[in-house]
Amino acid sequence: MVSSCAAAQRDTRDVALLAVSKTFDADAVREAAACGQRAFGENYIQEAVEKIALLADLGLEWHCIGPVQSNKTRLVAQNFDWVHTIDRLKIAQRLSEQRPPSMAPLNCCLQVNIDGGATKSGLAPEEVATLAREVMALPGLRLRGLMTLPEPADRVEDQLTVHRRARALFDTLRAQGLPLDTLSMGMSGDMEAAIAAGSTMVRVGTALFGRRPARA
Numbered sequence: 001m002v003s004s005c006a007a008a009q010r011d012t013r014d015v016a017l018l019a020v021s022k023t024f025d026a027d028a029v030r031e032a033a034a035c036g037q038r039a040f041g042e043n044y045i046q047e048a049v050e051k052i053a054l055l056a057d058l059g060l061e062w063h064c065i066g067p068v069q070s071n072k073t074r075l076v077a078q079n080f081d082w083v084h085t086i087d088r089l090k091i092a093q094r095l096s097e098q099r100p101p102s103m104a105p106l107n108c109c110l111q112v113n114i115d116g117g118a119t120k121s122g123l124a125p126e127e128v129a130t131l132a133r134e135v136m137a138l139p140g141l142r143l144r145g146l147m148t149l150p151e152p153a154d155r156v157e158d159q160l161t162v163h164r165r166a167r168a169l170f171d172t173l174r175a176q177g178l179p180l181d182t183l184s185m186g187m188s189g190d191m192e193a194a195i196a197a198g199s200t201m202v203r204v205g206t207a208l209f210g211r212r213p214a215r216a
């Protein structure tokens with residue numbers, strides 16, 4: 001990540017590293033935390049909640065980066081600091097209602113289907129502004145930005161094209177007055193292109209933890 005920032009002439013302080021610890025156990029997270037990593041991303045909510053409990057003593061920041069079904073909103077609202085995958089008002093409303101008043105509002109990114117995959121989750125780019133304003137009105141949530149999860153592409157040029165489109169949308173929405181400070185974009189295979197295109201948070205799993213074990 002440091003070399004990707006250097007290549008893009010960006011300050012490392014402007015790009016946050018989210019360590020994606022899905023499928024790795026609490027000890028692996030503890031090791032990464034001992035090296036100074038504070039923010040961790042998880043996809044599978046039940047698995048994450050167990051880890052979060054085991055590691056409560058460390059005061060880490062937990063990001064939900066997997067899909068959130070209605071029956072899982074309460075677990076997310078009660079356990080996470082961030083959720084990156086909001087693409088429906090109904091889920092946002094439930095998260096807001098279920099966020100315990102004793103906790104800070106849940107930080108949210110709206111997931112955008114930036115490369116137009118027909119079966120994919122995420123909002124169409126033209127839908128984002130409306131949901132963003134609805135989320136801003138929910139007291140249990142704090143709108144932070146956008147998240148993208150494009151189809152993997154081998155060629156850096158193709159990665160850049162898609163990531164630049166996301167950054168342009170992010171800039172347009174900010175110019176319209178939406179208070180967005182986070183563009184969650186880029187993974188192990190495309191973080192260099194994502195950082196070059198203006199990501200502010202890369203979600204990195206295998207490049208940090210190694211290959212994931214198969215899920216049981």
Ligand SMILES: *Cc1c(COP(=O)(O)O)cnc(C)c1O
Nearest residue numbers: 020065187188189203204205206
């Ligand atoms: C697994 C995952 C990542 C990390 O992927 P790597 O290729 O291991 O870096 C990032 N974002 C999401 C949404 C994921 O599901």
